[in-house]
Amino acid sequence: MKNHKKLNEMKLKLTLFFILTVFTIKAQFVDFHRDSVMLRNIYTQALTEGKAYNWLHHICYNVGARLSGSYGEKKMIAYTQEELEKLGLKVNLQSVMVPHWVRGLPEYAYIETAKDKTINVPILALGGSVATPATGIKASVVEFKSLQDLENADINQVVGKIVFLNGALPNAMINTFDAYGACGSQRYSGARIAVDKGAVAVIVRSLSHKVDDHPHTGVMSYENLPKSRQIPAAAISTQGADLLSSLLSLNPNLQFYFKQNCRTLADVPSSNVIAEIKGSTYPDEIIAFGAHLDSWDVGHGAHDDGAGVAQSMEVIRIFNHLNYKPKRTIRIVLFANEENGARGGLKYAEESKKRNENHIFALESDAGGFAPRGFAFSGEAKKIAKVKSWGKLFEPYYIHLFEKGYPGTDINPLKNDRTLLAGLTPDSQRYFDHHHCQTDVFEAVNKRELELGAATMASMIYLIDQYGLD
């Protein structure tokens, strides 16, 4: 009897197991079908009626470059507010003080190989650098292949000279962001280290794989160095760097002259541009996504980060157009001052913490408007695994990367135990050809690639809105 009962219990369990399995499979199938239709609609919207490319065109040609504190930045805030309002959103401008560094008159530089024999080379002051004296700086040059080499150098080698940091992005790295990371410190900390060795200025090889005549600027820092000890720092084009290096090998006593006219003014007020669609079921669970409003002051800031801004607005437009009502709160955040201070991201995280907000997910597009390949995640392994389990839905769109990685500067301050952070990961090969340089223009962005990125963002936001991350 006992055994018989057990057998019956087992049969019952097996039957239940079978029923549950079938139901689960069916439920998954139904969702997969519904979700794949939704993703198809999202991509079709982006590719056939997308506005991202038009927005980007306006940002590039009517707003233009928009470094923090500039007139362009003000225009960008006004423009994105206006366009978000046109999408039916109520926009909140979140105040934040930002640095105000200005380039002034264009830089000028030459290599002097002998008396009255000079060759001009293209340079750009690094963001945050001080100017040279009004008459410029002329000195002999000491070259290092890395910041490490400078750190290890004997002070007598360096004192009174211009330090030339000529580390090239390592070509063998497949992901160019890794290559950038591998020698970014020569730009950021070069001046700080050079001061301790008695250098009078720093010239840094542009952080680009491309050998051409376009110098790439970017932020540098003196850390806590008093004003009186700060020395000017500039980027030289990669071609200029190769030329300087070979001329130095022929004549170690050549002189380098440059003049730059930049300065740091007092901090100015700016704003993060924020808008949201309240969630119907879980309004307290926030899904934030965005990009940064500012750019460097050369080129259009098309890939960095006009593309991200246009894509983020497009996410809202697509949801509107498809009449999608999110369960969770969907919030667009366009950040002030990513480039030279990251104040927008810090401010947003700080205010959000004060209000005890619960971000379940934050997504940033700040790696260029190239063909999207997936996402880089930062957060709990099981949340990443959950997202990865949706990979099949993305296969028709060639989206295949769902890996751990750095999500982006603007959302990084939101890091905590609960929130999953993600960066959209486009193909990286061409990014540093244009980054922080006058070639980062509208024409360097492909319409379809930009649109595919926006659709990929919207698809991920849709899935997280549907299923949450717990």
Added chain:
Amino acid sequence: MKNHKKLNEMKLKLTLFFILTVFTIKAQFVDFHRDSVMLRNIYTQALTEGKAYNWLHHICYNVGARLSGSYGEKKMIAYTQEELEKLGLKVNLQSVMVPHWVRGLPEYAYIETAKDKTINVPILALGGSVATPATGIKASVVEFKSLQDLENADINQVVGKIVFLNGALPNAMINTFDAYGACGSQRYSGARIAVDKGAVAVIVRSLSHKVDDHPHTGVMSYENLPKSRQIPAAAISTQGADLLSSLLSLNPNLQFYFKQNCRTLADVPSSNVIAEIKGSTYPDEIIAFGAHLDSWDVGHGAHDDGAGVAQSMEVIRIFNHLNYKPKRTIRIVLFANEENGARGGLKYAEESKKRNENHIFALESDAGGFAPRGFAFSGEAKKIAKVKSWGKLFEPYYIHLFEKGYPGTDINPLKNDRTLLAGLTPDSQRYFDHHHCQTDVFEAVNKRELELGAATMASMIYLIDQYGLD
């Protein structure tokens, strides 16, 4: 006792299973380790000492456009032969007769909206088309959105008119080659169909996603239509097509004028350029790879298919440099006349069949020099599955596509039960912006993307050489 024996047998089996499993895992691990090191070496070679970009530069600027039968084509054959010989190979020029179509003086076209009110529009004769009469053609225009619409049209709508085929590449398709395939027939067969409806000429919307002023040529065919009934066919730029379409909606009686000066001369001799490294262990098993030598006569033919030629030569250079001795015969084939006749591929397959050669694998690069994403295979499912099982090795290089698909025009004639055919699949988004058009220039190819493609080809060839496909 019996049971005891069984238990012992079972223990033995389990032990054997355990030992075999460990050995198998170890064997796989050793191979995986060795292969991943080899792939890393291949990619590093391509990205740090690659010659593909230099070769492409020469092809673009010193050889230039190279339509079959042109002087450029002769230069291309001589140049690739010379460069392969520099790599230590004995080159075989395989003779093949190819078509010889020439554009003559540039085309000229305008829309006449009223007497003495004309607007010029950019056109290009389609490859293989006849010329207009010396004074050009002027006629009213009838627009169709697809070849199907033309086929369904009443003859009275068309007779005596210029047929304007204005089918746009469907934007919603993710893979742009699918979009091209979806409306390629309007270019290829438009004239043939229009003749039966009594049209005097055909103007075809360029097969490009981009709306700009650059018309895209490409091959067309009259099939078996006698010379006397052939009508001129030209491509109009996408911007020109949009303009013509909107002007037609305002004034259906507007006139279109164009003049083109092309003609087809007698076939001329050309060559496939072939070289190989004999296999050390299985010399009769051939792994062929290559691209096509010819291009259209506008632009540089940089993506189509200078990139493929440079990448194929780079495969040999990488193996040479890494001192790799293949087990199987590795053969580079640079095909004549892919664009307007595919005679090179047909000839190669025919000669190979005569010699009863055994191609286990043939790989073609003819989809642009963009960032590689994988391969499109044609062949036995179990061979494709075997290749797919190597996917893990490609992950560090973001290569993730191992799917069925069209391998390419040049190797397609090799199709049989035994051979696995494959096309290198780069990202497709920008390809049709440049395809068959004057913007297909050196500058449209990114150095790293080109190099990654070459390394991806070399890696696949290496793995097939090591493991075969059975």
